[in-house]
Amino acid sequence: MGEDRVETLNRTQNPREWLATVLVWGAATLVTAIFSWLLGDILWHGLSHISWAFLTAPPENAGRRGGIGPILVSTALILGVCLAVSLPIGIGTAILLAEFTSAQSLFGRVTRRSLDVLAGVPSIVVGLFGNAFFCKALGLGFSILSGGLTLACMVLPILIRSTEEGFRAVPVSYRLSAASLGLSRTTTLLHLLLPAAVPSLLVGLVLGIGRAIAETAALIFTSGYVDRMPESLLDSGRALSIHIFDLSMNVSGGDANAYASSLVLVVLLLAINGTASWLANYGLHRKIVTI
Amino acid sequence: MTPSSSNTSFRWPSDRLLLWLLHGAASIAGAIVILIAAFLILEALPVLRHISPLRFFTDSSWHPAEGLYKLTPMLWGTLLAMAGSVLIATPLGIFSAVFCHYYAPQALARPYRRLIELLAGIPSVVYGFWGLVVLVPLIGEIHPPGPSLLAGILILTIMILPTIALMADASLANVPQHYLRGAAALGLPRGAAIRGVVLPAAKSGLFTGVILETGRAIGETMAILMVCGNVVQTPSSIFDPIRTLTANIALEMAYALGDHRAALFVSGLVLMTMIIALTIAAEWISRGRR
Numbered sequence: 024m025g026e027d028r029v030e031t032l033n034r035t036q037n038p039r040e041w042l043a044t045v046l047v048w049g050a051a052t053l054v055t056a057i058f059s060w061l062l063g064d065i066l067w068h069g070l071s072h073i074s075w076a077f078l079t080a081p082p083e084n085a086g087r088r089g090g091i092g093p094i095l096v097s098t099a100l101i102l103g104v105c106l107a108v109s110l111p112i113g114i115g116t117a118i119l120l121a122e123f124t125s126a127q128s129l130f131g132r133v134t135r136r137s138l139d140v141l142a143g144v145p146s147i148v149v150g151l152f153g154n155a156f157f158c159k160a161l162g163l164g165f166s167i168l169s170g171g172l173t174l175a176c177m178v179l180p181i182l183i184r185s186t187e188e189g190f191r192a193v194p195v196s197y198r199l200s201a202a203s204l205g206l207s208r209t210t211t212l213l214h215l216l217l218p219a220a221v222p223s224l225l226v227g228l229v230l231g232i233g234r235a236i237a238e239t240a241a242l243i244f245t246s247g248y249v250d251r252m253p254e255s256l257l258d259s260g261r262a263l264s265i266h267i268f269d270l271s272m273n274v275s276g277g278d279a280n281a282y283a284s285s286l287v288l289v290v291l292l293l294a295i296n297g298t299a300s301w302l303a304n305y306g307l308h309r310k311i312v313t314i
Numbered sequence: 315m316t317p318s319s320s321n322t323s324f325r326w327p328s329d330r331l332l333l334w335l336l337h338g339a340a341s342i343a344g345a346i347v348i349l350i351a352a353f354l355i356l357e358a359l360p361v362l363r364h365i366s367p368l369r370f371f372t373d374s375s376w377h378p379a380e381g382l383y384k385l386t387p388m389l390w391g392t393l394l395a396m397a398g399s400v401l402i403a404t405p406l407g408i409f410s411a412v413f414c415h416y417y418a419p420q421a422l423a424r425p426y427r428r429l430i431e432l433l434a435g436i437p438s439v440v441y442g443f444w445g446l447v448v449l450v451p452l453i454g455e456i457h458p459p460g461p462s463l464l465a466g467i468l469i470l471t472i473m474i475l476p477t478i479a480l481m482a483d484a485s486l487a488n489v490p491q492h493y494l495r496g497a498a499a500l501g502l503p504r505g506a507a508i509r510g511v512v513l514p515a516a517k518s519g520l521f522t523g524v525i526l527e528t529g530r531a532i533g534e535t536m537a538i539l540m541v542c543g544n545v546v547q548t549p550s551s552i553f554d555p556i557r558t559l560t561a562n563i564a565l566e567m568a569y570a571l572g573d574h575r576a577a578l579f580v581s582g583l584v585l586m587t588m589i590i591a592l593t594i595a596a597e598w599i600s601r602g603r604r
Contacts, residue, residue: 043505047417050409051426054479057472058433061444115339123333130337134344139597141347143589145533147560151582152350154567155357176346183343207326208333237437240535240560244567264439264536271443272540278447285440296435300428 062289069286072279078287082250085274086266091284093252097167097260098236100253101246104171105235106228109178113231114224116179117186118212142180149177150241158245165259170246174238178231185227189220222302229299233292239264263288354583361576370580376546378566378574385581387548391556394463394549395538396531399470404524406471407478412508415486427483434476442540445469450541457553461543464552469537474527481526485519486512518599525596532588535560559585 080090116134124131153173163169193216201211239262247259248269261269267284270277365383373384410430414423445465454460489512497507513520535558543555544565557565559581570578 037503040503040505043509044417047409047413050406051413051418054406054410054433054475055426055429058429060448061436061441061472064444064448065440112339112342115336116343119336119340123336130340134340137344137347140590140593141350143529143533143593144347144350145535145560145585145589147533147535147563148354148582148585148589149350151357151563151567151579152353155353155579156349160353176350179343179346208329209326209331212332233435237435237439239437239439240564243564264437267439267443268536268540271446281443285443288437289440292435292437293432296432300431 065282065285065289068279068282069284072283073286077283081252082266082280085277086250086270086280087274087276088280091263091266091280091287093250094261094263094266094284095287097246097253098263100167100256100260101170101174101242101262102232102235104168104256105174105178106232108172109175109182109231110228112175113179113182113227114186117183117190120183121187121190122212122216138180138183141176142184145240146177146238147240149173150244152176153241153245163257165245165247165249166257167246167253167260168256170242170260170262171256173241173245174235177238177241178235181234182227182231185230186220186224189223189227190216192223193219226299226302229295229302233295233299236262236288236295237264237292238262239268243268351586354579354586358576358579358583361573361580365573370577376562378570378577381573383577383580385559385584387546388557388559388562388581389584390548391463391466391542391558392532392560395466395470395542395556395558396528398463398467398552399474399531400524400528402467402471403475403478403527407475407523407527408482408513408520410475410479411482411486412512414483416504416508416512430476430479430483433472434480438473438534438536439540441469441473442537445537445541453553459543459553459555461541461555462553463542463549463556465541465543466538466556466558467552469541470531470534473534473537474530477527477530478523481523482516482520485516485523488519489515521599522596525592525599529589529592532585532592533560535564539564 077090078095079092081093082091083089116138120131120135126132150173153169153176157163157169157172158165163172197215197219198211201215206215242262242265246262246265248261248265249259250261250266251258253260263284267281267288270281270284361383370383370385373382375382376384376387410426414427418426445468449468450460450465453462453465493511493515494507497511502510538558539561542557542561544557544561545555546557546562547554549556563578563581566574567578
């Protein structure tokens with residue numbers, strides 16, 4: 024934005040104009056100040072505790088001492104389950120919605136509407152559902168598998184929306200040329216459309232990962248609290264966000280490690296968001312075509 | 315704009331298989347919401363079957379162990395925290411979008427927008443933790459005890475601010491440039507042009523943003539749980555501790571059994587109904603835009 028900005032008169036001697044300018048600048052300053060306070064606080068208190076040992080050691084004394092090694096492993100496993108399930112379903116749905124259903128078709132409309140609702144469902148409610156469905160009805164218990172599957176439900180709308188946009192952005196001429204050459208729809212999709220849509224698929228993927236590792240409420244009663252090193256996907260595993268919650272609420276004297284864990288989580292998320300916006304700015308400008 | 319759906323037939327076996335697989339994936343994705351609603355209702359049924367829904371409002375207190383299921387204090391907690399944060403975050407968010415588009419020097423607008431995007435990505439548990447160790451003690455000094463409705467409102471405000479700011483930013487970007495040129499040609503100063511021309515033109519996008527942030531405020535759990543004190547009571551002042559519907563689920567789900575557990579699923583249903591109502595409202599507004 025802003026390349027051909029319209030310059031309006033800036034009459035600050037007029038009291039109402041002066042007030043507007045003060046309010047707008049004041050709001051921006053306030054937002055910046057709060058953000059710096061929050062990040063600065065976490066950086067200031069967390070940085071001194073971060074070390075290689077902290078990242079790899081198991082927690083001791085309910086997390087007051089020791090590190091977050093097993094917790095990082097559990098977090099990665101939950102994320103892995105989440106992506107292994109949500110990626111195929113998400114990409115498949117996005118392809119169907121973008122390529123093979125018209126805007127008026129009932130199936131497309133219903134699917135899209137239900138995904139819109141799903142995107143808004145509070146994470147604690149998804150957690151309730153995960154507990155009732157994955158833990159109890161399917162008998163998976165409090166486990167990394169239940170947690171990952173619950174997260175997959177939450178990540179799908181983001182993943183689908185971004186991937187669908189990627190497919191819609193591929194020029195119609197690609198499909199027409201492929202059809203005139205007699206290529207099958209499958210070939211067209213795999214060799215022509217999919218490579219062209221990869222950048223926005225990646226943006227969706229990265230945003231989905233961000234949403235998944237930030238999530239806490241949906242995991243409390245699906246993947247559980249156990250902070251040991253998980254031995255299988257059916258073990259309970261504590262995600263990093265739950266570790267922070269537990270340390271700050273239930274463990275007195277856990278603040279130092281809670282700060283350090285928060286810093287790890289924030290740095291992970293900043294890296295993820297940075298990747299997403301880099302992909303969006305850089306990757307989306309050039310369409311990669313391989314055949 | 316799907317040129318492919320009817321022009322060419324699906325001659326190849328691989329194409330039919332593909333279409334079949336895609337329909338399978340989309341059916342699963344579309345069925346999740348229905349499954350969520352179905353399981354909420356299923357798990358809530360045990361209590362709904364022998365208790366009239368009215369009792370969630372008329373019981374004397376929330377003591378599930380003794381069969382008393384009054385949800386109103388928690389409902390008030392949710393509504394008050396939501397109303398307070400939406401009231402503060404909406405003007406702040408709109409001002410900050412206006413800042414990006416019309417007031418900030420070019421060199422400042424981009425980094426400021428990135429900052430808001432970063433804020434949107436910070437997990438709620440980190441906001442909650444910061445609120446717990448920084449904000450709550452501060453409020454405690456002004457007016458004990460500290461964990462309070464006020465702390466909840468402030469933390470929620472910070473959390474939903476990026477939602478409204480980014481939505482407002484996008485809808486301001488969609489206002490045609492010639493509107494503003496016209497205003498400038500009439501000699502309107504900047505503030506008046508924005509108030510009188512730009513904001514009315516961006517109205518429906520702004521309303522959608524308000525609805526989205528309201529949804530986030532209702533559904534937020536962790537941050538609220540960490541700063542609000544979680545006392546089941548209808549607050550009489552802004553410094554009173556409160557418990558929201560979401561926090562109640564998170565706190566009691568771990569040990570709830572039988573009717574108690576079912577009552578928590580009822581509050582899940584209440585939350586889900588609120589969100590569906592908001593989604594319908596958003597749909598209705600965006601349809602009016604077209």
